[in-house]
Amino acid sequence: MLEANKSLVRPEHFILVGIPGLEDVQFWFSIPLCSMFLLTIFGNTVMLYVILLEENLNKPMYFFISMLSILDLVLCFNTTPNIILIFWFNAKGITFDGCLTQMFFIHAVTAMETTILVAMAFDRYVAICHPLRYNTILTNNRIAVIGVSAIIRGTFFTIPFIPLVNRLSFCKTMVISHTYCEHMALAKIACSDITINKVYGLTAALLVVTVDIVCITLSYSAIIRAVMRLSSNKAKRKLFNTCGSHICVIIIFYTPALFSFFTHRFGHNISPKIHITIANLYILIPPMCNPIIYGVKTKEIRERIITSFFGKQIKSL
Numbered sequence: 001m002l003e004a005n006k007s008l009v010r011p012e013h014f015i016l017v018g019i020p021g022l023e024d025v026q027f028w029f030s031i032p033l034c035s036m037f038l039l040t041i042f043g044n045t046v047m048l049y050v051i052l053l054e055e056n057l058n059k060p061m062y063f064f065i066s067m068l069s070i071l072d073l074v075l076c077f078n079t080t081p082n083i084i085l086i087f088w089f090n091a092k093g094i095t096f097d098g099c100l101t102q103m104f105f106i107h108a109v110t111a112m113e114t115t116i117l118v119a120m121a122f123d124r125y126v127a128i129c130h131p132l133r134y135n136t137i138l139t140n141n142r143i144a145v146i147g148v149s150a151i152i153r154g155t156f157f158t159i160p161f162i163p164l165v166n167r168l169s170f171c172k173t174m175v176i177s178h179t180y181c182e183h184m185a186l187a188k189i190a191c192s193d194i195t196i197n198k199v200y201g202l203t204a205a206l207l208v209v210t211v212d213i214v215c216i217t218l219s220y221s222a223i224i225r226a227v228m229r230l231s232s233n234k235a236k237r238k239l240f241n242t243c244g245s246h247i248c249v250i251i252i253f254y255t256p257a258l259f260s261f262f263t264h265r266f267g268h269n270i271s272p273k274i275h276i277t278i279a280n281l282y283i284l285i286p287p288m289c290n291p292i293i294y295g296v297k298t299k300e301i302r303e304r305i306i307t308s309f310f311g312k313q314i315k316s317l
Contacts, residue, residue: 009171013093014186018086019280020177020272029280030087036284037080043291044069050304057300060138061127064120065294065301067147068249071113072287078105079180079283086179099181100165104158106182106283110257111154114212117250119146121219124243129226157204164200168192177272179280184264198265205261209254216250245297252289256282
């Protein structure tokens with residue numbers, strides 16, 4: 001009865017402390033962070049420029065790479081400028097609505113990215129296991145449907161976080177021990193019961209991540225079986241190299257994401273400074289590394305970048 005009579009305490013703003021325990025040296029963290037942010041913008045912009053303007057790269061795999069670059073840019077612009085303001089100017093305040101908006105985009109974009117990674121694994125499976133049917137399976141219409149499905153899926157799983165946070169009362173503290181607004185970091189400072197938040201957050205994350213990892217594993221299991229049937233070692237190396245860039249991106253994306261996710265729920269003995277530092281690297285390292293990995297390991301993209309920016313003379317060297 002008392003719980004029902006309690007008024008909902010909704011603050012006008014929250015305080016993001018940055019990296020707990022490292023407030024005095026956060027300025028020095030801003031130097032590599034700013035460098036990674038600029039590299040992310042440059043790398044993904046170049047990737048989009050090369051893929052979208054070069055007709056020879058108008059293929060399903062490159063469309064998926066461009067989708068990934070767009071999502072990486074959205075993720076970075078949603079969080080990194082605010083982190084830099086905290087580190088440089090001690091601007092720790094964020095409005096309640098601004099916090100919810102940032103939280104929504106972080107989780108929605110993450111779900112969209114993992115969906116695109118599944119689509120890219122399926123693309124490699126079709127290209128290697130059913131090459132003659134590749135153009136009939138992955139048509140432009142189906143690629144568009146996959147892109148829209150990724151947006152709908154990410155939005156569908158993330159939208160419930162907003163009412164789940166809106167129902168909470170924040171009567172103890174307005175201080176969030178993080179550099180950005182993340183669902184569980186926000187829920188933990190509430191004085192209301194957050195059982196529903198925990199259950200839904202865990203369920204949504206496991207549904208998205210578990211299903212996607214299983215799909216990616218099945219795709220690459222089929223690819224490995226197909227490759228191992230080949231008699232030519234040269235052909236095997238070529239096919240493994242074709243999938244190598246995607247495998248690197250998968251590892252870089254899922255490793256810090258899963259660490260941050262499980263630490264929030266089960267890693268009570270892990271220092272907050274370690275957790276939050278890795279959470280910051282999670283929103284910077286994959287978006288920064290993705291264009292580098294694809295630019296270096298994908299021959300067509302590498303050649304187009306060299307030709308576009310350095311001329312044909314260097315390409316021929």
